[in-house]
Amino acid sequence: xxxxxxxxxTRLALAFAIFISLFLVLRHFLVPxxxxxxxHYRGASLIDNAQPEIHYAGQQACFECHQDIQDLxxxxxxxxxxxxxxxxxxxxxxxSGESSDILKPTGREFCGLCHAMNAAKQKNAVFxxxxxxxxxxxxxxxxHNPHQPWEMKK
Amino acid sequence: MSQSTSAMGNEKIKSSRRxxxxxxxxxxxxxxxxxxxxxxxxxxxAAEPKDESLPWYGIVIDIExxxxxxxxxKACKKENDVPIEPFFFRTWIEQYTVKNDGSVNIVSPNGGxxxxxxxxxxxxxxxxxxxxxxxxxxxxxxCIQVCPVGATYDSPEGVVLIDEKYCIGCRYxxxxxxxxxxxxxxxxxxxxxxxxxxxxxxxxxxxxxxxVCPTGARMYGNLRDKNSELVKFLKEHTTQVLRPNLNxxxxxxxxxxxxxxx
Numbered sequence: 001x002x003x004x005x006x007x008x009x010t011r012l013a014l015a016f017a018i019f020i021s022l023f024l025v026l027r028h029f030l031v032p033x034x035x036x037x038x039x040h041y042r043g044a045s046l047i048d049n050a051q052p053e054i055h056y057a058g059q060q061a062c063f064e065c066h067q068d069i070q071d072l073x074x075x076x077x078x079x080x081x082x083x084x085x086x087x088x089x090x091x092x093x094x095x096s097g098e099s100s101d102i103l104k105p106t107g108r109e110f111c112g113l114c115h116a117m118n119a120a121k122q123k124n125a126v127f128x129x130x131x132x133x134x135x136x137x138x139x140x141x142x143x144h145n146p147h148q149p150w151e152m153k154k
Numbered sequence: 155m156s157q158s159t160s161a162m163g164n165e166k167i168k169s170s171r172r173x174x175x176x177x178x179x180x181x182x183x184x185x186x187x188x189x190x191x192x193x194x195x196x197x198x199x200a201a202e203p204k205d206e207s208l209p210w211y212g213i214v215i216d217i218e219x220x221x222x223x224x225x226x227x228k229a230c231k232k233e234n235d236v237p238i239e240p241f242f243f244r245t246w247i248e249q250y251t252v253k254n255d256g257s258v259n260i261v262s263p264n265g266g267x268x269x270x271x272x273x274x275x276x277x278x279x280x281x282x283x284x285x286x287x288x289x290x291x292x293x294x295x296x297c298i299q300v301c302p303v304g305a306t307y308d309s310p311e312g313v314v315l316i317d318e319k320y321c322i323g324c325r326y327x328x329x330x331x332x333x334x335x336x337x338x339x340x341x342x343x344x345x346x347x348x349x350x351x352x353x354x355x356x357x358x359x360x361x362x363x364x365x366v367c368p369t370g371a372r373m374y375g376n377l378r379d380k381n382s383e384l385v386k387f388l389k390e391h392t393t394q395v396l397r398p399n400l401n402x403x404x405x406x407x408x409x410x411x412x413x414x415x416x
């Protein structure tokens with residue numbers, strides 16, 4: 001005996017088939033190529049995120065030219081501080097070699113960012129100076145060499 | 155006469171419709187077949203293979219070493235071209251001051267970039283300390299779970315990243331992050347956050363904030379390598395993550411974290 005399939009069911013099945021294929025076709029064009037390569041995201045996005053240019057060159061890049069400063073710095077308490085902490089982003093300077101492309105900060109406020117007295121700083125973490133009392137009116141670098149802070153200038 | 159022409163017209167329409175349906179079906183079938191052949195994962199992206207050969211990054215911030223100089227926040231803005239408006243930060247510093255009466259004073263002027271001043275007089279201070287904040291790079295992160303389009307994800311190295319081309323700027327993730335580490339970039343109009351300087355890590359450079367930290371209060375390393383500096387530090391110190399009750403799987407560990415920190 002032949003199974004009777006009502007025409008409305010056949011049409012329904014056909015409609016479903018059309019919609020599902022339409023969905024799969026659209027999906028093929030809309031989902032990016034690398035989506036799902038590593039997980040639920042566009043795999044190529046990892047490459048995008050690795051693309052941006054660096055601005056901070058890293059201490060090793062500085063020492064390739066400034067060996068003298070490296071030696072000077074190594075002898076005193078600022079030895080662990082990387083160059084770009086004070087001098088700012090150096091990649092532009094590394095590429096151009098122009099001294100105008102690097103910062104040379106001076107002034108009590110700048111040194112005070114680290115050395116100003118504050119109860120929130122641990123006593124042993126950093127040498128703290130009361131900027132309201134310590135040699136008022138003088139610039140820090142008049143006495144201290146920032147690369148070698150305890151070799152006092154006369 | 156008129157009847158025969160209309161019949162011919164019907165015939166024409168029928169044949170061209172049949173032709174169209176035929177070619178459409180062929181095209182659809184070919185596309186489906188091709189996408190099926192290209193990869194067998196047409197429908198499901200549930201599996202997330204973790205590559206054991208890659209590092210699995212974690213971060214340590216030592217509160218005892220932080221002096222609140224703001225170098226990290228400043229460097230982060232410069233390295234990642236973060237907008238200079240004072241309320242957009244990928245990393246920032248908060249100064250906590252617990253007073254003798256038990257109240258807590260939390261300040262973060264311009265994220266700490268211009269330094270801090272202690273406004274509470276010394277005799278009223280019970281204790282005071284700095285807490286640098288940044289993305290916790292959670293392994294079960296809420297921000298990834300709420301993203302409706304798969305534009306934010308955990309990279310194979312355990313770094314939570316954003317796909318800027320795919321993000322629709324719906325702000326769900328900004329609201330979902332319990333640490334307040336995300337914002338909408340005012341120019342790009344998409345979500346933005348700390349990437350652990352992914353572009354620097356890939357060039358074997360340290361993240362900008364860690365490069366410039368004068369006291370070495372910030373550290374990153376490979377949690378898979380049991381001999382790494384980071385894992386050694388975690389072994390030897392009492393560390394804690396922020397909001398452990400939320401089970402976010404945060405990978406940013408704080409040394410000497412006080413209970414007042416939120």
